[in-house]
Amino acid sequence: xxxxxxxxxxxxxxxxxxxxxxxxxxxxxxxxxxxxxxxxxxxxxxxxxxxxxxxxxxxxxxxxxxxxxxxxxxxxxxxxxxxxxxxxxxxxxxxxxxxxxxxxxxxxxxxxxxxxxxxxxxxxxxxxxxxxxxxxxxxxxxxxxxxxxxxxxxxxxxxxxxxxxxxxxxxxxxxxxxxxxxxxxxxxxxxxxxxxxxxxxxxxxxxxxxxxxxxxxxxxxxxxxxxxxxxxxxxxxxxxxxxxxxxxxxxxxxxxxx
Amino acid sequence: xxxxxxxxxxxxxxxxxxxxxxxxxxxxxxxxxxxxxxxxxxxxxxxxxxxxxxxxxxxxxxxxxxxxxxxxxxxxxxxxxxxxxxxxxxxxxxxxxxxxxxxxxxxxxxxxxxxxxxxxxxxxxxxxxxxxxxxxxxxxxxxxxxxx
Numbered sequence: 001x002x003x004x005x006x007x008x009x010x011x012x013x014x015x016x017x018x019x020x021x022x023x024x025x026x027x028x029x030x031x032x033x034x035x036x037x038x039x040x041x042x043x044x045x046x047x048x049x050x051x052x053x054x055x056x057x058x059x060x061x062x063x064x065x066x067x068x069x070x071x072x073x074x075x076x077x078x079x080x081x082x083x084x085x086x087x088x089x090x091x092x093x094x095x096x097x098x099x100x101x102x103x104x105x106x107x108x109x110x111x112x113x114x115x116x117x118x119x120x121x122x123x124x125x126x127x128x129x130x131x132x133x134x135x136x137x138x139x140x141x142x143x144x145x146x147x148x149x150x151x152x153x154x155x156x157x158x159x160x161x162x163x164x165x166x167x168x169x170x171x172x173x174x175x176x177x178x179x180x181x182x183x184x185x186x187x188x189x190x191x192x193x194x195x196x197x198x199x200x201x202x203x204x205x206x207x208x209x210x211x212x213x214x215x216x217x218x219x220x221x222x223x224x225x226x227x228x229x230x231x232x233x234x235x236x237x238x239x240x241x242x243x244x245x246x247x248x249x250x251x252x253x254x255x256x257x258x
Numbered sequence: 259x260x261x262x263x264x265x266x267x268x269x270x271x272x273x274x275x276x277x278x279x280x281x282x283x284x285x286x287x288x289x290x291x292x293x294x295x296x297x298x299x300x301x302x303x304x305x306x307x308x309x310x311x312x313x314x315x316x317x318x319x320x321x322x323x324x325x326x327x328x329x330x331x332x333x334x335x336x337x338x339x340x341x342x343x344x345x346x347x348x349x350x351x352x353x354x355x356x357x358x359x360x361x362x363x364x365x366x367x368x369x370x371x372x373x374x375x376x377x378x379x380x381x382x383x384x385x386x387x388x389x390x391x392x393x394x395x396x397x398x399x400x401x402x403x404x405x406x
Binding site for chain 2: 167181226
């Protein structure tokens with residue numbers, strides 16, 4: 001009898017510590033894992049992934065001299081597979097001589113204006129997205145690794161506040177859907193955890209490549225909140241927070257999403 | 259797949275349906291219910307069913323499921339609406355739609371007839387309730403018919 005109780009007791013202790021270990025395990029899921037098999041295959045197969053066409057276009061633009069400086073990206077950065085490897089995994093970041101973070105597209109536009117002496121490309125412009133997807137593709141399969149930079153803390157905090165703010169006519173926050181109800185179905189659509197693992201993405205609904213900002217705007221419009229203009233700093237703050245939240249997950253660029 | 263894409267579009271695009279500018283009536287809350295019709299007239303259950311089913315007007319099936327079989331894609335963030343009329347009185351259902359936060363302060367269910375206490379509402383929806391008083395009554399009339 002006592003022996004039996006002891007066995008049950010031990011079993012309970014083991015069960016408890018096993019459960020504790022499970023809590024520590026990383027359960028975060030990329031949006032990729034919430035997609036159907038057909039879409040996963042499309043993303044995995046470079047000949048079927050529509051985003052790869054933009055990666056190719058980006059590769060051509062990388063080598064094209066533009067602007068008053070008549071310089072190409074390659075003139076300064078050489079082989080992107082070497083110089084751009086890991087860069088997207090640690091953006092947004094604060095450029096030298098500035099005190100505000102920029103996202104990858106913002107960084108590319110800085111090189112256009114400062115180094116190529118060319119006009120900045122407007123948000124969601126095809127060439128800008130192609131360059132961004134080409135640069136980000138060089139980090140595919142690398143872990144998201146936000147930089148250690150205390151100057152970013154205030155911006156991350158701002159992003160976290162926006163993420164938790166109930167907003168819009170429907171009075172919902174990002175956190176309500178993407179933290180509290182991730183994995184559940186919103187009118188039949190599985191709510192993903194909102195990890196920015198694959199941007200720019202090829203989204204079937206858009207029939208186009210689009211930035212994280214465009215995706216975030218879609219969510220804001222869905223809850224009938226006022227969407228900031230595409231060049232607003234709020235998107236950079238949100239991206240900083242989302243990248244921190246996704247630290248360690250692998251980049252998939254170019255991802256395919258429904 | 260195709261259907262899902264269309265659904266996502268509907269969720270994202272939202273409607274441009276204009277509601278009236280401000281609630282013209284102040285709902286009279288008694289305990290946990292609003293006993294009297296917001297319009298002074300009973301609603302229409304058939305119209306209410308259409309509002310509940312609509313992804314751009316009622317939005318209910320984003321979160322809820324319900325006995326509306328032609329809508330294949332329903333939500334599971336909230337309990338099924340089936341049997342709501344047995345569980346709650348008409349007045350309780352009215353308060354639940356007008357402002358569910360009176361029943362559960364942390365509820366994620368939007369207040370369908372309230373304009374205060376909201377942040378960063380899109381300009382085309384600012385100062386407008388999600389449903390009009392008449393639409394609230396139609397929805398209530400439909401929910402009352404949902405008996406186990």
